[in-house]
Amino acid sequence: MPRPIKALIDLAALRHNYVRSKQTAPQSKSWAVVKANAYGHGLDAAVHALESVADGFALLELDGAVHLRESGVQQPILLLEGVFEPTDLHWAQAASLACVVHCEEQVSLLCAADAPVPGMLWIKLNTGMNRLGLRPERLPSVLEKLRALPSQPQLGLMTHFSDADGPSGVAEQLQVFNAAKAEVHWQGPISLANSAALLRFPESQGDWIRPGIMLYGGSPFGTAQSAQSLDLQAVMTLQANIVGVQNLQAGEHVGYGNTFTANVPMRVGIVACGYADGYPRHAPTGTPVAVHTSRGVVHTRTLGRVSMDMLCIDLTNIADAGMGSTVELWGAHNSADAVAEAAGTVSYELFCALTPRVPQVEV
Numbered sequence: 001m002p003r004p005i006k007a008l009i010d011l012a013a014l015r016h017n018y019v020r021s022k023q024t025a026p027q028s029k030s031w032a033v034v035k036a037n038a039y040g041h042g043l044d045a046a047v048h049a050l051e052s053v054a055d056g057f058a059l060l061e062l063d064g065a066v067h068l069r070e071s072g073v074q075q076p077i078l079l080l081e082g083v084f085e086p087t088d089l090h091w092a093q094a095a096s097l098a099c100v101v102h103c104e105e106q107v108s109l110l111c112a113a114d115a116p117v118p119g120m121l122w123i124k125l126n127t128g129m130n131r132l133g134l135r136p137e138r139l140p141s142v143l144e145k146l147r148a149l150p151s152q153p154q155l156g157l158m159t160h161f162s163d164a165d166g167p168s169g170v171a172e173q174l175q176v177f178n179a180a181k182a183e184v185h186w187q188g189p190i191s192l193a194n195s196a197a198l199l200r201f202p203e204s205q206g207d208w209i210r211p212g213i214m215l216y217g218g219s220p221f222g223t224a225q226s227a228q229s230l231d232l233q234a235v236m237t238l239q240a241n242i243v244g245v246q247n248l249q250a251g252e253h254v255g256y257g258n259t260f261t262a263n264v265p266m267r268v269g270i271v272a273c274g275y276a277d278g279y280p281r282h283a284p285t286g287t288p289v290a291v292h293t294s295r296g297v298v299h300t301r302t303l304g305r306v307s308m309d310m311l312c313i314d315l316t317n318i319a320d321a322g323m324g325s326t327v328e329l330w331g332a333h334n335s336a337d338a339v340a341e342a343a344g345t346v347s348y349e350l351f352c353a354l355t356p357r358v359p360q361v362e363v
């Protein structure tokens with residue numbers, strides 16, 4: 001018997017969310033961002049689900065990108081961080097991968113004699129995030145070098161926003177980007193927006209959007225603007241069963257460290273999910289969880305510390321749940337954003353942290 005835990009992956013919800021991202025930017029093409037194993041959802045499953053609708057795919061793992069091409073993906077595939085070493089260029093060119101160029105070292109690699117140059121390069125500008133990207137003042141000289149390449153690759157211009165979901169928004173970075181663009185009389189395609197920018201700032205859409213988290217049904221704004229209110233559907237539902245029930249007397253504790261003490265008699269369900277499955281150990285008592293009962297789904301809370309293979313939930317007053325009941329850790333009835341907020345993180349991290357021992361089941 002396998003341990004009773006699984007992650008249901010709703011591929012129709014993934015397609016719905018992709019279509020939703022396209023409706024937000026009807027004039028733009030879209031790279032479905034599938035880095036980090038499609039944010040933990042399974043690269044093959046996600047790409048297969050989107051293959052008939054997506055304009056392109058973006059990720060930063062070269063092996064994953066080559067694998068997609070070899071498995072027959074026809075659309076453009078973008079390497080979001082470009083190449084890391086010279087030999088990567090051979091793979092990128094052979095698999096017709098588009099490459100980001102974010103630093104002078106990558107420009108040098110491309111300009112080396114006999115370097116295999118991919119057919120499309122996206123020059124990434126650092127417009128204020130100060131993570132990856134060339135400073136705008138470097139653009140004219142980089143353009144000159146790349147335009148001189150004998151293979152004449154197509155060129156695009158992109159940037160990434162640091163606070164599209166926060167108080168700063170995108171205005172300042174957009175201004176820096178537009179100034180750099182004007183300076184070189186840029187005519188080619190541009191790409192700017194992640195999910196948050198796309199949903200909040202129509203002026204930042206550009207020719208190619210780059211939605212990630214919204215495809216998986218996470219809100220880029222957390223609980224401040226729920227996924228449901230954005231018409232996004234949960235793709236991953238992590239569920240596990242109750243494998244033990246304890247009846248506590250007032251004054252008794254639950255779990256490691258005795259961090260939770262019952263002050264009245266309580267009924268506690270022990271769920272077959274712990275941090276070795278990717279559930280955040282930091283989730284405190286009170287983190288939202290949902291349990292399936294004969295009355296439908298009932299919302300309750302976690303109790304005490306999350307351990308490696310188990311966590312505890314409050315079943316007091318939920319008499320129709322017990323041994324064997326299905327518990328939803330996050331998903332369609334219990335938003336990953338709310339769980340993430342309770343645990344001091346974001347839905348991105350919950351999804352990506354799901355560990356390989358949890359079987360994924362496409363639905």
Ligand SMILES: *Cc1c(COP(=O)(O)O)cnc(C)c1O
Binds near residue numbers: 080160210214
């Ligand atoms: C991950 C990533 C995205 C997608 O961001 P979301 O916030 O998940 O929509 C877009 N662009 C780049 C460069 C990224 O690395």
